[in-house]
Amino acid sequence: MSDAQKSAIQALLRGLDAPDGQGDVVSRGMVSDIFIADGKAFFSLSVPAAEAERFEPFCREIERRVVSIDGIASALVALTAEKAAGAPSRSPQPVPPQQPGRPGQAIRAGAAPAGGPGAPRPAGSKPGVPGIDRIIAVASGKGGVGKSTTAVNLALSFAALGLKVGILDADIYGPSIPRLLNLKEKPRSGGGRTLIPLEAYGLKAMSMGFLVDEETPMIWRGPMVMSALTQMLREVEWGTLDLLVVDMPPGTGDAQLTMAQQVPLAGAVIVSTPQDLALIDARKGLAMFRKVDVPVLGIVENMSYFIAPDTGARYDIFGHGGAKAEAQRLEVPFLGEVPLEMVIRETSDAGRPIVVAEPDSRHAAVYRDIAARTLAEMDRDAAGGAKAPMIVFE
Ligand SMILES: Nc1ncnc2c1ncn2[C@@H]1O[C@H](COP(=O)(O)OP(=O)(O)OP(=O)(O)O)[C@@H](O)[C@H]1O
Numbered sequence: 019m020s021d022a023q024k025s026a027i028q029a030l031l032r033g034l035d036a037p038d039g040q041g042d043v044v045s046r047g048m049v050s051d052i053f054i055a056d057g058k059a060f061f062s063l064s065v066p067a068a069e070a071e072r073f074e075p076f077c078r079e080i081e082r083r084v085v086s087i088d089g090i091a092s093a094l095v096a097l098t099a100e101k102a103a104g105a106p107s108r109s110p111q112p113v114p115p116q117q118p119g120r121p122g123q124a125i126r127a128g129a130a131p132a133g134g135p136g137a138p139r140p141a142g143s144k145p146g147v148p149g150i151d152r153i154i155a156v157a158s159g160k161g162g163v164g165k166s167t168t169a170v171n172l173a174l175s176f177a178a179l180g181l182k183v184g185i186l187d188a189d190i191y192g193p194s195i196p197r198l199l200n201l202k203e204k205p206r207s208g209g210g211r212t213l214i215p216l217e218a219y220g221l222k223a224m225s226m227g228f229l230v231d232e233e234t235p236m237i238w239r240g241p242m243v244m245s246a247l248t249q250m251l252r253e254v255e256w257g258t259l260d261l262l263v264v265d266m267p268p269g270t271g272d273a274q275l276t277m278a279q280q281v282p283l284a285g286a287v288i289v290s291t292p293q294d295l296a297l298i299d300a301r302k303g304l305a306m307f308r309k310v311d312v313p314v315l316g317i318v319e320n321m322s323y324f325i326a327p328d329t330g331a332r333y334d335i336f337g338h339g340g341a342k343a344e345a346q347r348l349e350v351p352f353l354g355e356v357p358l359e360m361v362i363r364e365t366s367d368a369g370r371p372i373v374v375a376e377p378d379s380r381h382a383a384v385y386r387d388i389a390a391r392t393l394a395e396m397d398r399d400a401a402g403g404a405k406a407p408m409i410v411f412e
Contacts, residue, residue: 020054026087027052027059034083037076038069057091059084060245094245145282147251150184152284152396153262154315155277157307159299161268164320165289166194167366168356168385169265172287174373175382175389177220181260184215184222188247188277189267193227200369204228208255215254219374224254247277270302278310285315285396287353292319292340300341304348315395316351317341318388321358351395354388357381 031044043049043063050062065073077095084093147153156169166189173185187195196202199218205228208214215222226246256262264281267274278286286307290300300317307314319341324333345352356362365375373382 024052059093150259155286157266158289159303170198171385173263175386184262187225190226193225195225196227270306283312285313316353317345319355322355324358
């Protein structure tokens with residue numbers, strides 16, 4: 019079925035003249051692999067950087083036409099810049115994000131980033147998302163360290179501290195937020211291209227997992243990841259938020275780097291377990307955010323220690339304290355340590371994270387303390403007080 023749809027999309031594209039008048043985009047090899055999931059088609063067009071502006075309306079036109087194909091409900095066509103032959107190679111350039119107030123634009127390569135009036139607290143040259151005061155990333159250098167569990171409990175803790183909070187699950191390869199917040203329904207369209215976020219425990223939430231079946235293989239390619247993220251960030255009716263927490267995909271590859279470049283981040287929180295290996299990965303995460311000028315607000319040590327339920331004795335099974343020592347060495351704030359606790363796992367699995375399931379527990383207090391420290395770091399940073407050591411790990 020989806021092969022037939024891909025062929026139908028290709029046939030449709032072959033019948034369209036590209037805006038530069040040089041023939042159709044398929045014969046010229048400008049179309050990426052086409053990925054179809056849940057009736058949504060994703061692909062990108064690779065165009066010379068100088069032509070990006072001209073091809074943008076063409077992308078929108080393709081999106082409109084593709085839905086006429088049986089079984090395709092919507093499409094997302096991203097524009098990527100093709101490097102001109104012989105062009106000098108430069109260090110990675112951030113792909114400019116969409117301008118605020120212009121929903122529906124795909125990623126536009128080669129254009130100058132624009133702040134736009136009313137853009138709240140832009141981080142660097144990146145335009146903010148209207149209505150959202152600050153955006154922070156929760157990231158980890160490798161998978162399975164408890165990044166999503168930390169992100170969701172932190173978001174709920176920020177809310178418990180009185181902030182209006184949203185969470186965006188950018189972990190497109192393995193979205194966990196629907197499970198962690200027990201959200202099963204699909205978000206409704208807000209009319210036009212916008213989506214209304216779901217809500218749980220006072221958090222507004224958006225996840226790629228809402229749009230794509232958990233069973234669907236996530237063979238996302240770079241540009242598609244980016245357009246999906248941009249759409250979730252800018253085409254969702256977040257309303258007014260004090261804070262949006264972005265649960266990043268694990269790792270420090272190109273996709274993560276581009277995300278860190280694309281999203282106007284006020285800062286990043288790095289989650290690590292105490293093991294050496296995880297710390298090495300955490301250091302890479304740190305270096306990645308530094309590379310794109312995003313302040314690292316601090317490191318959280320997860321699964322830091324274990325309290326035996328029968329005796330109450332504490333066991334530092336993973337060599338607790340590694341992250342704290344590392345944070346000191348790197349002159350990055352240490353935000354706190356979360357114990358390895360069955361109840362943290364159980365409440366997460368039940369879709370009712372510990373901060374809301376057992377708000378009076380000491381574990382919930384641990385998360386709230388970390389949230390308070392993160393806010394303090396953000397304020398310190400906004401006041402220009404954060405240390406910014408130059409760290410280069412290659
Ligand atoms: N402090 C903790 N105590 C006990 N279990 C935990 C703790 N933190 C996370 N877990 C459990 O560890 C597993 C991995 O956590 P989580 O999905 O949050 O990790 P992740 O780093 O986001 O993983 P991935 O990157 O693979 O999505 C989950 O089963 C979660 O419930």
